[in-house]
Structures are given as structure tokens and as C-alpha cells.
Amino acid sequence: MIPRRTLALLLALLCATPALGQQRGGTAVIAVAGDPGHLNPAISTAGPLHAVAGSLFNGLVALDEVGGPVPDLAESWQVAPDGLTATFRLRDGVRWHDGRPFTSEDVKVSFEQLLLRFHARARAGLAPAVAAIETPDSRTVVFRLHRPHPALLRQLDVTEAPILPAHLFAGTDPNTNPANQRPIGTGPFRFDSWRRDDQVVLTRNPDYFRAELPRLDRVVFRIIPDANTQVNALLAGEVDMLARVSPPDVARLRGRGVTFAEMRSAPGGSNCIMTLGFNLDRPATGTLALREAFALGLDRAQMLERVVFGQGRVAEAPIASGIGWAHAPGGLSGWRQDVAEANRRLDAAGLVRGADGVRVSLDIVHFPAFARWSEILRQQLAPLGVALRPRMMDPAALSQAVFTRRDFDLTLISYCNGTDPEIGVRRMVHSAAVGNVPFSNAAGYRNAEVDALFDRAASLQDDAARGEAYRAAQAVLARDLPYWWLVETDFTAAWRDDFADFAPWSGQVAERAWRRR
Amino acid sequence: MAGFLLRRLAFGVLAVLVAASLAFVLAWHAPGGPAVGLLGEQAAAGQVEEVSARLGLDRPAIEVWAGWMGRLLRGDLGTSWREQAPVASLILERLPLTLTLTAAAALVAAIAGTLVGVAASASAARWPVAALAAFHAVPSYIVAQGLVLVFALGLGVLPVQGVADARDPAMGGVALGVERLRYLALPVAALALHQLCFTALLVRASVQEQMHLPHVTAAMARGRSRGGARWHHALPNATLPVATLTAARIGGLVGGALVIETAFALPGLGRLAVSAAVARDHPVVICCVVAACALVWLANLLADAIAPLLDPRLREG
Numbered sequence: 001m002i003p004r005r006t007l008a009l010l011l012a013l014l015c016a017t018p019a020l021g022q023q024r025g026g027t028a029v030i031a032v033a034g035d036p037g038h039l040n041p042a043i044s045t046a047g048p049l050h051a052v053a054g055s056l057f058n059g060l061v062a063l064d065e066v067g068g069p070v071p072d073l074a075e076s077w078q079v080a081p082d083g084l085t086a087t088f089r090l091r092d093g094v095r096w097h098d099g100r101p102f103t104s105e106d107v108k109v110s111f112e113q114l115l116l117r118f119h120a121r122a123r124a125g126l127a128p129a130v131a132a133i134e135t136p137d138s139r140t141v142v143f144r145l146h147r148p149h150p151a152l153l154r155q156l157d158v159t160e161a162p163i164l165p166a167h168l169f170a171g172t173d174p175n176t177n178p179a180n181q182r183p184i185g186t187g188p189f190r191f192d193s194w195r196r197d198d199q200v201v202l203t204r205n206p207d208y209f210r211a212e213l214p215r216l217d218r219v220v221f222r223i224i225p226d227a228n229t230q231v232n233a234l235l236a237g238e239v240d241m242l243a244r245v246s247p248p249d250v251a252r253l254r255g256r257g258v259t260f261a262e263m264r265s266a267p268g269g270s271n272c273i274m275t276l277g278f279n280l281d282r283p284a285t286g287t288l289a290l291r292e293a294f295a296l297g298l299d300r301a302q303m304l305e306r307v308v309f310g311q312g313r314v315a316e317a318p319i320a321s322g323i324g325w326a327h328a329p330g331g332l333s334g335w336r337q338d339v340a341e342a343n344r345r346l347d348a349a350g351l352v353r354g355a356d357g358v359r360v361s362l363d364i365v366h367f368p369a370f371a372r373w374s375e376i377l378r379q380q381l382a383p384l385g386v387a388l389r390p391r392m393m394d395p396a397a398l399s400q401a402v403f404t405r406r407d408f409d410l411t412l413i414s415y416c417n418g419t420d421p422e423i424g425v426r427r428m429v430h431s432a433a434v435g436n437v438p439f440s441n442a443a444g445y446r447n448a449e450v451d452a453l454f455d456r457a458a459s460l461q462d463d464a465a466r467g468e469a470y471r472a473a474q475a476v477l478a479r480d481l482p483y484w485w486l487v488e489t490d491f492t493a494a495w496r497d498d499f500a501d502f503a504p505w506s507g508q509v510a511e512r513a514w515r516r517r
Numbered sequence: 518m519a520g521f522l523l524r525r526l527a528f529g530v531l532a533v534l535v536a537a538s539l540a541f542v543l544a545w546h547a548p549g550g551p552a553v554g555l556l557g558e559q560a561a562a563g564q565v566e567e568v569s570a571r572l573g574l575d576r577p578a579i580e581v582w583a584g585w586m587g588r589l590l591r592g593d594l595g596t597s598w599r600e601q602a603p604v605a606s607l608i609l610e611r612l613p614l615t616l617t618l619t620a621a622a623a624l625v626a627a628i629a630g631t632l633v634g635v636a637a638s639a640s641a642a643r644w645p646v647a648a649l650a651a652f653h654a655v656p657s658y659i660v661a662q663g664l665v666l667v668f669a670l671g672l673g674v675l676p677v678q679g680v681a682d683a684r685d686p687a688m689g690g691v692a693l694g695v696e697r698l699r700y701l702a703l704p705v706a707a708l709a710l711h712q713l714c715f716t717a718l719l720v721r722a723s724v725q726e727q728m729h730l731p732h733v734t735a736a737m738a739r740g741r742s743r744g745g746a747r748w749h750h751a752l753p754n755a756t757l758p759v760a761t762l763t764a765a766r767i768g769g770l771v772g773g774a775l776v777i778e779t780a781f782a783l784p785g786l787g788r789l790a791v792s793a794a795v796a797r798d799h800p801v802v803i804c805c806v807v808a809a810c811a812l813v814w815l816a817n818l819l820a821d822a823i824a825p826l827l828d829p830r831l832r833e834g
Binding site for chain 1: 547548549550553555556564571599600601602607610611662665669670673676677678679680682683684779780781782784785788789791792795796797
């Protein structure tokens with residue numbers, strides 16, 4: 001007699017594990033918002049490009065659902081106790097889509113000739129740390145570092161550091177290489193065809209190193225720029241998966257044969273916090289009393305409900321709660337909403353109201369997609385006598401206005417912390433990151449104590465000790481308020497119930513996906 | 518006639534060059550800059566300078582402009598910075614779809630607009646005018662959404678987006694033709710509605726005016742029914758301004774196609790222009806403007822050429 005609990009468990013496993021016959025074959029159509037332009041993910045960080053190229057290539061490591069590194073092209077690795085050497089053992093028997101064997105030379109060329117020179121995040125995050133890349137044999141790669149870089153492993157997945165074939169790229173100009181248009185990778189799918197602004201078709205790689213994968217025969221990336229059209233196409237069954245759905249669209253899709261996945265991570269971004277940045281170089285926003293008034297006057301719970309429809313959490317600390325070991329729970333709890341106190345501090349700072357009730361007018365620079373955020377900010381700041389003038393810009397224009405020209409009072413940026421504060425938080429607050437890298441230290445914040453705490457955390461290997469340093473830094477940040485952290489936002493992906501096991505947090509979104517019928 | 522055509526040709530080339538220069542000035546001063554557009558917004562300052570130098574954008578604007586215009590006059594449209602492909606081939610790939618969309622919309626608007634206009638001319642009431650004016654005022658994007666809601670999501674008879682079924686690559690022959698028509702039906706309808714309403718209003722007014730003219734009243738006096746006189750005697754004279762204005766408003770349709778291509782995810786010239794603008798791919802943006810101007814100019818030339826065929830009085834002048 002089988003115990004009932006065991007029987008239930010077996011039944012659950014049977015339901016959860018599809019029969020082999022159901023697992024193989026079929027086409028999945030995935031919407032992407034723009035044409036990739038080219039398919040070389042090592043020389044650009046553009047989202048549409050990576051949405052497609054992630055399925056064609058691999059990184060040394062992959063990231064699991066919570067951002068932890070797991071083997072990909074590297075089957076194992078070892079970081080020296082001093083943190084200055086990382087040795088990777090590469091998987092045996094991996095072949096490029098053109099049949100050539102994958103070796104350590106591919107890794108060396110990818111980093112030295114492509115990633116550290118052209119991939120914006122790898123260049124900003126990895127290049128300063130990497131001293132040399134050695135290849136003692138065809139299956140071993142050694143990274144020698146200038147200084148310990150605890151975030152290294154989490155910056156080596158297919159989105160942050162895709163590995164490209166040395167036999168096609170070594171010694172070439174990667175910007176004009178023909179392989180950018182007909183890519184050769186090691187990934188689960190091979191390039192098949194591309195109709196510009198229409199669709200990119202990939203087919204199953206029968207020689208993929210994970211023998212049982214992929215399960216789908218074809219993946220079609222359908223290029224649909226309009227978010228509303230994407231949702232309509234999903235409802236009509238013309239598209240099977242949307243990697244990103246806005247909260248209002250989630251409400252529209254609910255109960256319509258669609259499965260949702262809410263994640264803190266998506267390729268190229270994870271643990272994101274919608275953040276209000278103050279330009280500390282401007283007289284008004286450089287005044288601490290004004291920034292304190294923002295912290296006291298804004299109702300972030302209302303933003304969570306009305307802007308993202310509850311999909312996320314009010315930010316509790318400058319470092320996201322998803323990086324648990326570095327997060328400071330309750331780090332911002334000293335700032336409870338108190339409009340009267342906010343007004344008192346503004347009065348005390350000499351920011352008097354004019355005849356129209358306005359103390360100060362500030363411009364706020366943001367992407368068009370964040371219009372709802374700036375509108376609710378405008379509403380909530382009006383009782384404080386702060387008038388906002390929104391200036392909407394696309395990413396390239398905003399990058400220049402905020403980080404190059406510093407022509408703004410306030411900016412709204414979704415700062416993604418990444419899976420380690422070294423990836424996405426250091427750039428926001430370290431004085432070395434003022435003005436030199438886009439989407440870095442927008443506030444122009446300089447504090448030697450915070451710099452020292454971040455430098456100390458980066459020099460340690462033990463997460464517990466690193467966490468202490470980060471929590472101390474967060475206490476200083478909560479006092480100085482170079483930013484006001486609004487809401488931790490989640491990513492929501494949606495796919496038709498006919499499909500299962502998409503991995504929207506990963507660059508390889510369809511590696512494990514399969515069609516039910 | 519030859520002199521007229523030569524003058525029009527010279528004017529057209531001049532207009533296209535002016536438009537290309539304006540596009541160049543706008544692109545040159547657009548915030549963001551090509552390097553950031555091409556590398557992604559997270560590009561570092563050093564990278565931006567490297568790419569700017571590689572593209573030759575570190576030279577004075579007037580020098581870059583002169584170089585581009587010189588190449589354009591020689592028929593060299595240049596190379597896309599983003600795709601490293603000849604701009605001419607990128608445009609030629611997209612042009613047939615945009616031409617089909619615009620031509621089909623112009624045809625539908627002319628025929629349906631004429632029919633609706635004649636029908637509306639039978640009533641002296643104000644409501645047909647009010648209804649047509651109201652529909653004329655609805656932006657194409659909203660019309661597109663309405664059509665999708667009814668015909669794609671509601672009735673499920675037409676597709677939401679694209680030019681063909683992504684799951685069925687093997688289709689060919691007649692079946693493919695029919696399938697393409699299905700995919701174009703809603704975009705053409707959405708693009709045509711604005712022009713259709715305009716045409717209908719014009720035809721209605723024109724036919725009503727004709728109905729009071731002696732040749733029509735004489736026809737009715739000879740026993741023609743009012744409806745017969747409307748179709749056989751009033752309409753032919755009323756259609757001349759329709760043909761001329763349909764051609765003259767092709768420019769508006771080309772502009773509308775940009776919105777419609779985005780709303781229905783159609784890989785036409787408009788989509789190319791938008792994605793190139795976002796990527797700050799200046800050679801492509803400028804050549805898209807040139808192509809759009811050339812289309813409008815050609816349409817106007819066609820209108821001028823057709824008008825004398827429709828109206829003998831113009832031949833004499």
C-alpha cells in the first residue's frame with residue numbers, strides 16, 4: 001500500500017513532468033519590441049538584440065531564477081582565496097553551429113576583442129577589474145584580476161558576457177563583421193532567417209550540448225513595436241509569449257488563457273528600484289531640506305497601487321530586498337510620510353511660497369514610459385508647493401541630458417541593482433561614477449565614507465562581511481538622500497497556456513520551453 | 518509638355534534636396550547622438566568618442582552635410598551605420614509594402630468615398646456631414662484599435678498584426694496571395710478611413726452642386742429619375758476634383774502609413790524610419806525622408822498628368 005502523501009507526490013510529479021511525446025516539437029512565437037539591427041550581442045546592450053541573440057549564444061555561466069550562477073559553457077570554476085584569480089573549466093564536446101569545436105580561445109577573443117571593448121556593461125563593470133585572461137589549455141580559462149571582484153560570476157551570463165566564435169571574430173572589426181547578420185553561436189537554437197522589422201526565425205540546434213534540449217523545433221521572434229498590438233496578438237493567438245507586460249495589460253490578460261510569471265530579474269536587469277534622482281549640483285535640489293521634504297511628503301504606497309498596480313514593493317532601503325545579504329531592512333523607515341513636517345522643513349530652509357503657492361519649480365527628466373510616475377509625483381508634491389515640469393526623452397537623449405550635460409533638476413530612473421551591489425548600486429553612489437558612465441551616479445553624489453564602505457565591501461569575499469559594509473553605507477545614504485527610492489518593481493512575463501517552462505529571467509528564454517499540444 | 522515635365526523634375530530634385538538637408542539638420546541636432554543610439558544608452562564616454570570618430574561625426578557639420586549631399590546627387594545613398602547594409606537595399610526591401618498599403622488605401626478611399634458621398638448627397642440632412650466629419654477627425658491609430666477589436670479579437674476573422682502567419686512559412690501561390698490580402702485588410706481600412714471621409718464630403722457637396730446645374734435638371738426633365746441623374750449626369754463631373762485631390766493627398770497617406778505600420782507591425786518604410794530614428798542611424802533616416810518626398814512628388818506629378826485626361830478643358834489650356 002502506497003502512503004497517500006507519497007501517492008499525491010507521485011501524481012504531482014507526473015503532472016509536472018510532461019511526457020516525452022508532448023515535450024518535442026512545435027513553434028513558439030515571441031514578441032520583441034524592435035528590430036535587432038544586427039545579432040552581435042557582444043558589442044551592444046540593446047534590448048531587442050539581446051532578446052533574440054540570447055537563444056543563439058551561451059555565457060560561461062547561466063543565472064538561475066534568483067540570480068545565482070550555474071554552469072553553462074563552463075562546467076565548473078574556482079575563485080582563489082585572495083579573490084584575484086578565477087579559473088574556469090570549460091565543458092567538453094561543445095560545438096559552434098558551423099561544426100567547429102568550442103575552445104578557451106573563443107573565450108579569450110570574446111573578452112579581449114569584443115566584450116571588454118564594446119559591451120557597455122562589461123566594459124564599465126568588468127574591464128577595470130580584469131588584468132589578463134589566460135588559456136593554459138583548450139578547456140581552461142584563467143581570469144587574473146587587478147582587485148577582488150565578488151560580482152564576477154554574476155556578470156558572465158549570456159546577456160552580460162556572451163561568448164562568440166574566435167574563428168569568425170579574431171582580428172576583425174566586430175562592427176562590420178558579416179557574422180553579425182548571420183550569427184554562429186553555441187546556443188540552443190540556430191539562426192535560420194531574418195526579415196527586417198518583421199521576424200527572426202531560429203531553429204532547434206540538434207547538436208546542443210544539453211542533449212535533451214531544446215524541446216521546441218522553431219522559435220520565431222516577431223517584431224511588434226506597439227505594446228498594445230503585442231497584447232492583442234497574444235490574445236488572438238498570433239504570438240505565444242511576451243517577455244514584458246505592463247501592469248494594466250496584466251489586468252486585461254487575466255483569465256484569458258494566459259500564464260503569468262512575476263520576477264525580480266529580466267535579462268540585463270534585476271532587482272530594479274524606481275528612483276528619483278536629485279541633481280545635487282543645482283541649488284534647490286542640492287538643499288538637504290528639500291530632499292527631506294520629498295522623503296516626508298511622498299506617498300509611495302499610493303504609487304505602488306496606482307502606478308504599478310501592486311506589482312512590487314515600497315522600497316525599504318537603498319539596496320533592493322532581492323539582494324537579501326546586502327539589503328538593510330527598514331533602512332528608510334526613519335522617513336514616514338508627514339506632509340506637515342515636510343512643509344515645516346521647507347519653510348525653515350527659506351523656500352517660501354509665492355503668490356501662486358509655489359515654493360520652487362523643478363524639471364523632471366524621464367522616459368515617456370514613466371509618465372504615470374511623474375504625474376503622481378506632480379500631484380503629491382503640489383501640497384508642498386513644489387511644481388514639476390516633466391521633460392520626456394528617449395534613452396539616448398536622457399543619457400546625454402542627465403549624465404553628460406547635467407541639464408536637469410530631478411530625474412526618474414529605474415535603477416536595476418543587479419544580483420550584487422557591485423553591479424548596479426556602486427555606479428549610483430560612488431564618487432568615481434559621477435559623469436563618466438551613463439546611468440551611473442545621476443545625483444552627482446560624493447561622499448568619502450560611502451566610497452570607502454563600497455570599496456571595502458568589494459575587497460571582501462565573504463557575503464556576511466560585505467553585507468555589513470553595505471548596510472553601513474545605506475545608513476549614510478538614508479541620511480544624505482542623494483536619491484529617493486520609490487518602489488521596487490517586478491517584471492511580469494506572460495505566455496499562452498499552451499506553453500510551459502519559458503525562462504523570462506534568462507537570456508535563453510526558450511531553451512527549456514515546450515508546447516503542451 | 519516636355520518643358521513642363523522638366524520644370525517639375527528640377528523642382529522635385531530641389532525639393533528632395535531641401536528635405537534631405539532639413540532632415541540632416543534635425544538629425545545632427547537631435548539629442549542623444551548617433552554613437553549613443555548605436556551603442557545603447559549605457560555606452561561610456563570613451564566609446565561614444567570612438568564611434569563618433571569612426572562615423573566621421575567629429576568633423577564640422579557643414580563638411581559632413583556637403584559630403585552626404587554630394588553622394589546623394591551621385592545616387593549613392595550610403596551605408597546603414599547600424600546594419601552595415603546599403604541604405605538603398607534597405608529602402609527597396611520596405612518600399613513595396615508601403616507602396617501597396619498607400620496605393621490600396623488611396624484606391625479604397627477613392628471608390629468607397631465616392632459611393633458614400635453620392636449616397637450622402639441624396640439627403641439634405643446635416644447628420645451625414647456631421648458623421649463623416651466626426652470619423653474624419655478620428656486619428657488613424659484609434660481607428661486601427663477599433664478595427665482590431667471588432668474584426669480580429671471580436672469576430673476573429675482577420676489577423677491583428679504582421680504580413681503573414683509566423684507559424685506557416687511554407688505557404689505559396691494563390692493561398693499566399695489570399696493570406697497577404699487578409700493581413701492587409703485592416704491596415705488598409707484604418708489608413709483609408711480618413712481619406713474616405715474627406716472624399717465622401719467632397720463628392721457629396723460636389724454632386725449636390727451639380728444637381729442644380731442645367732444639364733442635370735434637363736436630364737430629369739427628359740424623364741431621368743433623380744437617382745439616375747445623380748449617378749449618370751452629376752457624378753462624372755463631380756469626380757474630377759476627387760481624382761486630383763486623392764493624388765494631392767498621397768502625402769498625407771504616406772505620413773499615415775508610418776502610424777499604421779507601427780500599429781499593425783508591418784515592415785514598411787515607416788517602420789524603417791522610426792527604428793532608424795531611434796537608433797540615430799542618420800543615413801537611413803535621411804534617405805527615408807528622401808524616399809517619402811520622392812513618393813509625394815511622384816504622386817503629385819501623376820495627378821497633374823492624369824487631370825487633363827479626365828477633364829478635356831485642361832487639355833486645351
